[in-house]
Amino acid sequence: xxxxxxxxxxxxxxxxxxxxxxxxxxxxxxxxxxxxxxxxxxxxxxxxxxxxxxxxxxxxxxxxxxxxxxxxxxxxxxxxxxxxxxxxxxxxxxxxxxxxxxxxxxxxxxxxxxxxxxxxxxxxxxxxxxxxxxxxxxxxxxxxxxxxxxxxxxxxxxxxxxxxxxxxxxxxxxxxxxxxxxxxxxxxxxxxxxxxxxxxxxxxxxxxxxxxxxxxxxxxxx
Amino acid sequence: xxxxxxxxxxxxxxxxxxxxxxxxxxxxxxxxxxxxxxxxxxxxxxxxxxxxxxxxxxxxxxxxxxxxxxxxxxxxxxxxxxxxxxxxxxxxxxxxxxxxxxxxxxxxxxxxxxxxxxxxxxxxxxxxxxxxxxxxxxxxxxxxxxxxxxxxxxxxxxxxxxxxxxxxxxxxxxxxxxxxxxxxxxxxxxxxxxxxxxxxxxxxxxxxxxxxxxxxxxxxxxxxxxxxxxxxxxxxxxxxxxxx
Amino acid sequence: xxxxxxxxxxxxxxxxxxxxxxxxxxxxxxxxxxxxxxxxxxxxxxxxxxxxxxxxxxxxxxxxxxxxxxxxxxxxxxxxxxxxxxxxxxxxxxxxxxxxxxxxxxxxxxxxxxxxxxxxxxxxxxxxxxxxxxxxxxxxxxxxxxxxxxxxxxxxxxxxxxxxxxxxxxxxxxxxxxxxxxxxxxxxxxxxxxxxxxxxxxxxxxxxxxxxxxxx
Numbered sequence: 001x002x003x004x005x006x007x008x009x010x011x012x013x014x015x016x017x018x019x020x021x022x023x024x025x026x027x028x029x030x031x032x033x034x035x036x037x038x039x040x041x042x043x044x045x046x047x048x049x050x051x052x053x054x055x056x057x058x059x060x061x062x063x064x065x066x067x068x069x070x071x072x073x074x075x076x077x078x079x080x081x082x083x084x085x086x087x088x089x090x091x092x093x094x095x096x097x098x099x100x101x102x103x104x105x106x107x108x109x110x111x112x113x114x115x116x117x118x119x120x121x122x123x124x125x126x127x128x129x130x131x132x133x134x135x136x137x138x139x140x141x142x143x144x145x146x147x148x149x150x151x152x153x154x155x156x157x158x159x160x161x162x163x164x165x166x167x168x169x170x171x172x173x174x175x176x177x178x179x180x181x182x183x184x185x186x187x188x189x190x191x192x193x194x195x196x197x198x199x200x201x202x203x204x205x206x207x208x209x210x211x212x213x214x215x216x217x218x219x220x221x222x
Numbered sequence: 223x224x225x226x227x228x229x230x231x232x233x234x235x236x237x238x239x240x241x242x243x244x245x246x247x248x249x250x251x252x253x254x255x256x257x258x259x260x261x262x263x264x265x266x267x268x269x270x271x272x273x274x275x276x277x278x279x280x281x282x283x284x285x286x287x288x289x290x291x292x293x294x295x296x297x298x299x300x301x302x303x304x305x306x307x308x309x310x311x312x313x314x315x316x317x318x319x320x321x322x323x324x325x326x327x328x329x330x331x332x333x334x335x336x337x338x339x340x341x342x343x344x345x346x347x348x349x350x351x352x353x354x355x356x357x358x359x360x361x362x363x364x365x366x367x368x369x370x371x372x373x374x375x376x377x378x379x380x381x382x383x384x385x386x387x388x389x390x391x392x393x394x395x396x397x398x399x400x401x402x403x404x405x406x407x408x409x410x411x412x413x414x415x416x417x418x419x420x421x422x423x424x425x426x427x428x429x430x431x432x433x434x435x436x437x438x439x440x441x442x443x444x445x446x447x448x449x450x451x452x453x454x455x456x457x458x459x460x461x462x463x464x465x466x
Numbered sequence: 467x468x469x470x471x472x473x474x475x476x477x478x479x480x481x482x483x484x485x486x487x488x489x490x491x492x493x494x495x496x497x498x499x500x501x502x503x504x505x506x507x508x509x510x511x512x513x514x515x516x517x518x519x520x521x522x523x524x525x526x527x528x529x530x531x532x533x534x535x536x537x538x539x540x541x542x543x544x545x546x547x548x549x550x551x552x553x554x555x556x557x558x559x560x561x562x563x564x565x566x567x568x569x570x571x572x573x574x575x576x577x578x579x580x581x582x583x584x585x586x587x588x589x590x591x592x593x594x595x596x597x598x599x600x601x602x603x604x605x606x607x608x609x610x611x612x613x614x615x616x617x618x619x620x621x622x623x624x625x626x627x628x629x630x631x632x633x634x635x636x637x638x639x640x641x642x643x644x645x646x647x648x649x650x651x652x653x654x655x656x657x658x659x660x661x662x663x664x665x666x667x668x669x670x671x672x673x674x675x676x677x678x679x680x681x682x
Binding site for chain 1: 531533539540541543
């Protein structure tokens with residue numbers, strides 16, 4: 001039976017903190033890029049030309065039906081195939097952005113669909129332009145409707161950054177492996193890393209709850 | 223020149239023809255009530271007037287200008303034609319004030335500074351000044367519909383369209399909305415209503431249009447139409463809607 | 467180095483067996499636990515509800531990869547015992563299934579209208595019987611599309627077993643890729659195999675959703 005000894009881990013505090021920072025950066029980049037990709041896809045899927053729509057359907061279904069680990073390998077190895085050496089962090093960022101983008105596009109699409117046509121009609125009948133209707137009538141309620149789904153998905157991306165460790169991106173999970181190989185205190189290392197992830201996830205959820213309360217102040221349907 | 227000219231309008235939804243050769247003329251200041259059974263085409267006709275539906279034949283003119291879906295100044299036209307919907311269609315995420323002032327501010331009709339005063343004066347006309355900072359969800363159905371009317375009034379329209387605006391209201395809330403509409407009529411607003419409220423049609427309208435199977439079946443002043451219906455269809459309709 | 471050939475393709479599809487094995491084991495052990503989790507979460511007593519909710523939040527807050535590492539490296543080292551890789555991996559996937567499928571099933575149970583419970587209770591049968599004969603069938607119908615969706619997640623999740631050296635499809639891909647120096651080709655084939663398995667299931671899940679719950 002083993003004894004718990006966390007002390008050897010404290011030497012690696014800095015490495016752990018750097019790992020957390022890298023994890024957060026990856027999450028941020030994947031979230032922002034993914035939202036942009038997702039929005040473009042959602043809009044094109046609603047009113048784009050047929051061949052491009054099929055292309056996007058393919059992209060979304062491929063992402064959703066293959067393991068993210070394989071996706072990150074392919075992104076990592078696709079560039080050397082064209083003679084460009086890609087560093088782990090950019091490769092991981094691209095792969096995670098594409099991953100989140102596919103899921104985000106579905107969420108955003110359902111958000112746009114959730115606004116009744118009658119609202120849009122009312123906006124147009126007041127003499128507003130299509131852009132004005134989108135910004136002032138559709139956007140707010142649509143964002144509120146997708147908020148729970150999109151924030152859950154962002155938390156999944158946060159957890160998914162751990163996969164980047166497999167192409168040697170130095171995020172938190174990779175750091176865990178590194179410390180384990182130096183201290184051999186596997187139990188303590190992975191227990192600690194698990195705890196850190198739980199704390200990060202909880203912090204994200206609280207932050208999202210707070211933002212939600214501030215941003216969406218109007219009463220919901222009784 | 224009439225404010226609204228409807229000439230030989232046809233409209234189909236797929237293979238179903240909903241409007242057959244409808245012609246109608248509405249002068250400024252008239253209160254026109256369109257009545258008829260469900261499916262007679264009345265709501266469709268109303269929605270064609272401000273191009274919410276596209277007509278397949280004939281033409282509609284408002285103040286001499288042809289109205290159709292792809293017309294270049296559709297936005298400007300809609301700023302002169304107000305429409306109130308059966309389901310109110312207030313914007314749930316905006317307070318009453320913003321619901322009313324959104325379009326006037328965005329279309330440059332009023333400055334942000336004067337917006338609140340505009341909202342207050344419009345709300346005064348419908349008797350709801352105290353609700354200016356409420357959200358739509360916090361209001362009763364009748365109040366929401368009155369705010370919807372105030373929202374239209376804020377744009378100073380030349381013409382107001384009402385699409386069965388009391389049909390979704392609980393009976394005890396209908397009266398407050400009808401009263402607001404009566405006030406508007408008395409102040410000279412040109413109004414076209416699709417409604418089942420026969421009392422309003424009899425007492426306030428200047429012209430009744432009875433539609434049946436997508437055509438204008440009978441047309442005339444309320445006294446004439448209700449006392450001496452010429453066609454059996456109108457007689458049957460009046461009989462079936464006779465209120466005790 | 468050699469060219470990617472039929473041998474490699476066969477190697478991949480053989481490793482596929484282990485992917486399937488992992489999925490079956492995870493389901494075999496995980497589904498009873500998932501049901502337990504769902505029942506505890508919808509229990510009328512506060513303590514089971516909160517305790518389960520706590521465990522759920524905990525497990526949902528860590529990456530599946532961390533769960534795998536913990537049972538493969540962490541726990542054996544702590545206990546000083548050798549745990550066979552298959553056991554460690556199965557435990558991890560079982561917990562994953564119990565937690566996520568449990569939440570899906572909880573959603574299904576909670577989606578059944580309260581009036582159904584009342585109607586069942588007024589028949590004078592026990593609470594378990596109410597659940598088994600009245601609530602569960604309806605909950606299953608509501609949760610079936612998401613359950614199939616979870617199956618897809620599980621299949622994709624088995625790819626992480628590669629990280630602890632377990633030779634399922636993804637690990638085989640890594641080995642073949644190292645042998646042939648053609649990672650792009652190899653991983654594309656691997657992706658295609660996963661896609662061929664998961665996409666039909668995804669379509670089925672959507673079809674189920676439309677057929678079973680389209681009226682809702």
